[in-house]
Amino acid sequence: MSVHSDAQTVIRAALAACRPDAAVHRALEGRDFPAGGVYLVSIGKAAWQMAACAAEVLGPKLRAGVVVTKYGHSMGPIPRCAVWEGGHPVPDTNSFRGTQAAMDLVRDLGPEDQVVFLVSGGGSALFESPLVPEAELAEITRALLAGGADIVEMNTVRKRLSAVKGGRFAQLCAPAKVFAVVLSDILGDPLDMIASGPACPDSSTCAQALAVAEKYRLPLSPHAAELLAQETPKSLSNVETAITGSVRELCAAAAKVCRELGYEPLVLTDRLCCEAREAGSFLASIARSHDGAERSLAFLAGGETVVHLTGDGLGGRNQELALAAAPGIAGMADTVLFSLGSDGTDGPTDAAGGLVDGGTLDRLTAAGLTVHDVLRRNDAYHALEAVGGLLRTGPTGTNVNDVAVVLLRR
Incomplete structure (x- = not known):
């Protein structure tokens, strides 16, 4: 695994x-x-x-x-x-x-x-x-x-x-x-x-x-x-x-699975409501501060972030959150951060969200992409697609906001 x-x-x-x-x-x-x-x-x-x-x-x-x-x-x-x-x-x-x-x-x-x-x-x-x-x-x-x-x-x-x-x-x-x-x-x-x-x-x-x-x-x-x-x-x-159903249940379900997989989970909030890229940067900083942990950790945040459009690219709030986290976890081993829309769609795209790891930033650089420029153009979809970072679930039949998860496997 x-x-x-x-x-x-x-x-x-x-x-x-x-x-x-x-x-x-x-x-x-x-x-x-x-x-x-x-x-x-x-x-x-x-x-x-x-x-x-x-x-x-x-x-x-x-x-x-x-x-x-x-x-x-x-x-x-x-x-x-x-x-x-x-x-x-x-x-x-x-x-x-x-x-x-x-x-x-x-x-x-x-x-x-x-x-x-x-x-x-x-x-x-x-x-x-x-x-x-x-x-x-x-x-x-x-x-x-x-x-x-x-x-x-x-x-x-x-x-x-x-x-x-x-x-x-x-x-x-x-x-x-x-x-x-x-x-x-x-x-x-x-x-x-x-x-x-x-x-x-x-x-x-x-x-x-x-x-x-x-x-x-x-x-x-x-x-x-x-x-x-x-x-x-x-x-x-x-x-x-x-x-019936809410983002609290989504976070609780995700935390339960994390614990079963051997992680020590912590639900940071089930009311996340800020700029998507700020949430990504914040979650990456939490991952970085626990990089030296001796046990596997999982940090979870549920809610719904927002995106202010400054460009004409393609993407969604979960994709922007994940992409914004890439610089903060660059070089970290056995670390993943993903953000997911529970309905299976994120913005006007076929993706449910995005996933980044410690090597994502290097792969973006190799593809001629910078996180700052991609976010300025609101084009997270194409950037994550280029480095294999899109999450696709298809329509899920439910809709209880979003969940972002940081996994540090130790």
Whole structure:
């Protein structure tokens, strides 16, 4: 066994431990449903996986359903459900069509009906019925992403430009009851922010939304500015919610595997939220300070970093984090640092993240690349690809933020 094979073992086991199937099964198995029909709406990157499990548990109780997930994340048909794939992180026409199908499904339900609403990360883009033109919504979303807005800031704005976010979907379901099963992808599990809270009262205010718009100088039309000044639902009487899965579970699962492999693990944080390259440099400094350890160590950090775009390259936050760590661990033997998106995708790429070791910097230099220049161009994908440092898992069926792990094998 090598430190590289240990890293792959940690990745596989941690992702497997956080799949939503069992959690959805626990939430629905044995549950009593109203006398009317049961209807399923599942949204987000993990929507297909969650819906497939729910359809199996519900069986003939399920009358119809709509699943809206990211391109490439559907794994086939689900009984009695229409499956839609749409754009992420920027919603597109298929996102809107899938959302409209869900709205049509629940619009005329009665008080004896039940909506099983499955929510996972990515739902903010995938589940959308915009109150502004599609082109304007896309422009606003791109401006937030390019400015480095965090997920809470993005959702504070987007829910006010939507007919389904900020509790409005639950209002549309009324008088039917809504049972929401939520796979959290936001630090601290704030229900009103996960997928922009379609079935949760909104705790953010108009003043906060307008402050975000000013902070990032968003290109708002007069109508969009007017929508940001309109308040969202602050109470909902027809919703019951169960949270399942979070980055804490991801970190705990990864730490468990590290311990089984002979490492002494330490979870540094499950609320990492800073610039990706700064996180990479920090984790590398921790590795360097323990280079002389006599026992194998593992340091873990879960959360979601941000990237400020300064170039037109290709990459994602996990790839930037890993690449930024390469200089700090250069020359260290039996040392690996990787950062991984639990959904299997990192930015607009086919990679889940990146992995570097003590020899990565030399390999980059041999390829004519410098870390500073690559980060300036935001081109971590091509740099890591050139030195064999990309992590590819394919869509995982879950989405509980990211985890970065430093392994020192001694």
